[in-house]
Amino acid sequence: MRLLVLGGTEFAGRAVVEAAAGRGWDVTVLNRGRHTPVPGVRSLRGDRTAPGGLAALAEGGEWDAVVDTWSAAPRPVRDAARLLRGRARRYVYVSSCSVYAWAPPAGYAEDAPLVEGAEPGADRTDYARDKRGGELAAVEAFGADGSLLVRSGLILGPYENIGRLPWWLTRIARGGPVLAPGPRELPLQYVDVRDLAEWLLGAVERELSGPYNLMSPQGHATMGELLDACVQATGAQAELRWTDPDVVLGAGIEPWTQLPVWMPPGSEGHGALHGADVSRAVAAGLRCRPVTETVADTWSWLKALGDGGAPGQAPQRADRPRVGLDPTVEAKVLGL
Numbered sequence: 001m002r003l004l005v006l007g008g009t010e011f012a013g014r015a016v017v018e019a020a021a022g023r024g025w026d027v028t029v030l031n032r033g034r035h036t037p038v039p040g041v042r043s044l045r046g047d048r049t050a051p052g053g054l055a056a057l058a059e060g061g062e063w064d065a066v067v068d069t070w071s072a073a074p075r076p077v078r079d080a081a082r083l084l085r086g087r088a089r090r091y092v093y094v095s096s097c098s099v100y101a102w103a104p105p106a107g108y109a110e111d112a113p114l115v116e117g118a119e120p121g122a123d124r125t126d127y128a129r130d131k132r133g134g135e136l137a138a139v140e141a142f143g144a145d146g147s148l149l150v151r152s153g154l155i156l157g158p159y160e161n162i163g164r165l166p167w168w169l170t171r172i173a174r175g176g177p178v179l180a181p182g183p184r185e186l187p188l189q190y191v192d193v194r195d196l197a198e199w200l201l202g203a204v205e206r207e208l209s210g211p212y213n214l215m216s217p218q219g220h221a222t223m224g225e226l227l228d229a230c231v232q233a234t235g236a237q238a239e240l241r242w243t244d245p246d247v248v249l250g251a252g253i254e255p256w257t258q259l260p261v262w263m264p265p266g267s268e269g270h271g272a273l274h275g276a277d278v279s280r281a282v283a284a285g286l287r288c289r290p291v292t293e294t295v296a297d298t299w300s301w302l303k304a305l306g307d308g309g310a311p312g313q314a315p316q317r318a319d320r321p322r323v324g325l326d327p328t329v330e331a332k333v334l335g336l
Contacts, residue, residue, distance in 0.1 A: 001025045001204065004063040004088065006048070006070065006080055009035035010315070011159045012094055012152075013069045015197040017041060023201065030057060048076035054083055065090040065204045072319065073124035074117070074133030081141035090207065091142040092200060095135050097153045097213060097276055098128040103268035106275030110151070110211045135211075145209050150200055153215035153276060154261065157193035157294050158301035159315075164260035165298050166314035167324040168227065173234040173311060179330045180240040181248050181255075181262045184224030188261065189274040191215045192294045199286045208284060213276045221291035223262060229295035241334055251333045253325065260323045 003020050007013035008029030017038045020027045027041040030048075037043045044056040048070070057080070066088045070077050081091055097104075101113040117132030118125045120140055125133075138147040156165045172178055196214055203212070224242075231238050245264040249255075255263045256273070263270035278286065305312025316322065 001065070002063045003027050003201075003204070004057075004061070004066045004084070005029045006066065006068045007031050008041070009037055010317075011069075011161050012155060012193055012196060013067070014038060014159050015157070015193040016067050016069075016200060019194065019197040019201055025201075028061065028063070030054075048080065054080060057083055061087065063088045065092055067092045067094070067200065068134070068138070069094040070134060071096070071127070072130060074120050074122055074130055074137050077134040078120040078137035078140070081138050085141045088142075090146055090148060090204060090209070091138045092148045092150060092204065093134055093138040094150045094152060094196075094200075095211075096127070096131045097151050097215070097272070099132040099135065099151060100272070102128075103272045104276075106271035107277050108272075108275070109277040110213055110280060148200075148203055148209050149211040150196070150203075150214050151211055152191060152196060153213070153273060154188075154190035155193050155196060156190050156298065158298050159193065160298065161315040161317045162320055163314060163316055163323045165295065166302060167260050168230050169234060169295070169299050169302060170311055171324070172227070172230040172238045173236045175237040177239045177241050177334050177336060178227075179248075179259075179325065179333055180227055180242045181223065181259050181264075182242045182244055183265065184222065184242055186223040186262070186265055186270075187219035187274060188221050188223060188226060189215045189218050189276060189278075190220070190261070192289055195286070195288050199281065199284070202285045206284070212281045212284065213278045214281050214286070215276055215278055216288040217278055217282060218275060220288055225291050226261065226295065229292045230299075232292065233296045233299040243333065247333065251329065253329065253333070257321065257323050258325045258329075 003025050005017050008017040030044045030046045032047045033045050046056045047053040104112045115128045115132050117136045118129040120137035135149050302311040
């Protein structure tokens with residue numbers, strides 16, 4: 001299989017490239033050259049936001065599929081898709097469950113109402129409208145049968161550049177009492193970036209099209225299992241102090257951002273971010289590894305970034321805010 005990945009050196013794009021290379025596929029990547037590419041792939045230089053940024057692709061080439069993880073203004077998706085129309089059989093756009101009109105009810109499937117997307121040629125608006133605009137751009141160029149829309153939710157795993165799981169791991173590695181937002185049994189829904197990549201490549205092989213919610217089945221893990229796995233992976237002397245959601249919210253702590261991954265039970269946010277119907281993706285081959293494996297491998301990656309056994313600093317996307325709870329706020333809530 002001949003695969004073109006637009007990007008291909010960070011998080012989801014890198015996972016796709018590594019998985020495709022592991023299958024023996026012929027892989028080409030186009031990016032700005034700011035990060036080390038995966039060994040063994042053909043690397044082209046180009047900045048999709050600059051005039052002439054797709055010139056390296058204009059020189060020719062044909063592919064079985066294109067994978068695009070762009071998440072800002074939809075215009076670069078439109079430009080790439082139009083250029084590659086007729087030279088690739090399928091356009092795979094890694095989208096987001098944020099394209100559903102807020103707040104989708106727990107159990108929502110791919111036919112749930114959508115936000116009004118930005119025009120495919122628009123400049124940046126907001127994340128949800130831009131992602132939907134990217135979907136529209138892909139479908140405009142490749143048609144409904146030639147485009148695959150991967151509506152991911154929470155993505156975790158090695159190479160994460162948002163900071164959610166890395167924050168929990170580094171916090172727990174410091175040890176001591178840790179504010180653990182309850183309840184322990186709170187069901188989570190996410191996808192390991194490597195499972196996303198493997199499913200995506202399988203979908204390319206089977207020539208799937210249309211939208212797919214791409215996260216683990218509901219309750220694949222719980223908040224307790226996630227944080228227990230962090231304690232186990234780091235080997236830290238950490239004490240998880242499970243705290244009632246009302247206490248957490250009463251302290252003015254923001255779910256999802258200050259306490260990554262966590263959304264209060266029964267809230268609109270929990271239903272939207274941890275309650276999608278993924279039966280379509282499961283029927284199409286989605287398999288999800290245990291949370292312990294995702295956490296342990298992410299910790300191993302963080303340690304490899306460091307020096308002398310201490311974890312290194314995870315990469316941080318410049319267009320996303322940093323996540324995590326201030327230690328003074330945590331200590332105050334815990335009465336320390």
